[in-house]
Amino acid sequence: MENKENIESMESISKDDAEEEKEQGYQKLISMMKSLECMTVTPSRAEIYLSTANKFSELEGYKDSEEYIRLCRQMAEQTNNELIKKIYDRAKAKKDRAKSTDDYKLAAEEFRKASGYQDADAMALECDKFSSRIERKGVSNLFLTAGGIILGILAIIFLFASPVAKYGIGNVLYKADSYNYALKFYNRTGDYKDSKQKIIKCQYMVGLDSEARGDYKAAKKAFTAAGDYKDSDVRKVKALKLVLKNSKIGSIVKVGKYNWKVLEIEENKVLLLKKAALSKRAYSSASNNVTWETSTLRQYLNKDFLEGYFSAEEQQNILQTNVKNSANAAYGTDGGKDTLDYLFLLSIDEAQKYKSVFEGYKGTSWLRTPGGNPNSAAFIAQKGLIMDYGYTVTSDEFKAIPAMWFNID
Known part of the structure; x- marks a missing residue:
């Protein structure tokens, strides 16, 4: 009887020890989870989460171990996603700063590390193309600058050769990726064969080269000249956004068929x-x-x-704006309902805010704010003087200066 009691007592102690051991292991894993929350996002962090999940599995359902197993695996996956995003962002930054063949090769390598994430694979291929194009460009430039004799010969041909010869030289230069030189010859061939189409293709390629060099003003100009060839309009607007992002207040930038002055720059517009x-x-x-x-x-x-004055892609990036139509502060004339507009005139308040723009202005132009009565509208006079009493709305003696918010995201 006494032996039986001793055995039961030992079994009880053994179970207690096992439970205590599980509890200690459980608490250590909980502490590990808390430590991982403070750890920098690295591959090691993902590996430790998976290792911790396996150790929770060894506890065989102790307390809420199963829930922690799922959480650890989820955090490992999240960590890996964050790592891929960091790699992608790093690759994108390298691509944006890239100037040389090696720069684009490094960017391509980074994008391939993030393969499958967003457009990483497409970006890697694009970097390869830019790298290859710059290499070919270097070879062709070396050919063209090998000596003054070659350039002299080309100049003589350019001035005196027939359209047939100029067209032929243009083709040679085009195949050598010397698109700017090719353009000079194609432009001198008149309507010979498909010269006009060749000019458009050259402009597109000049745009790609400029884009690869980070010269977005030149890229925008070239893609504009390429018209609707391939994805010229999309690339033109992409270059335009980068030009606008890097502009300063007061800069003049061509958008659509006209020049526009930058009044304000926000994060994405x-x-x-x-x-x-x-x-x-x-x-x-x-x-x-x-x-x-x-x-x-x-x-x-x-x-x-x-x-009529913006391309399809440009129109897509002109933002519809909630335009506030306040009453005339001096005369109390109702401004009417607020509107949703792509293009609008400045109000009296906005004209005052940006008054430096109108210094030296000659002429008179409408503002959207009403004048002293419901049949009039305020206007800007010479040197930016704001006439809040306005003038009869049916008068055709006033000009108009439209404004718009443009997306740069």
């Missing part, structure tokens, strides 16, 4: 004001109780002007 006023036109064809919402000038800007 810029406020642009047309550099030169549009031709004289009435604020509204109607003369009774007119507001910006009902004006024919607003309709013109957001329909005919928008569709």
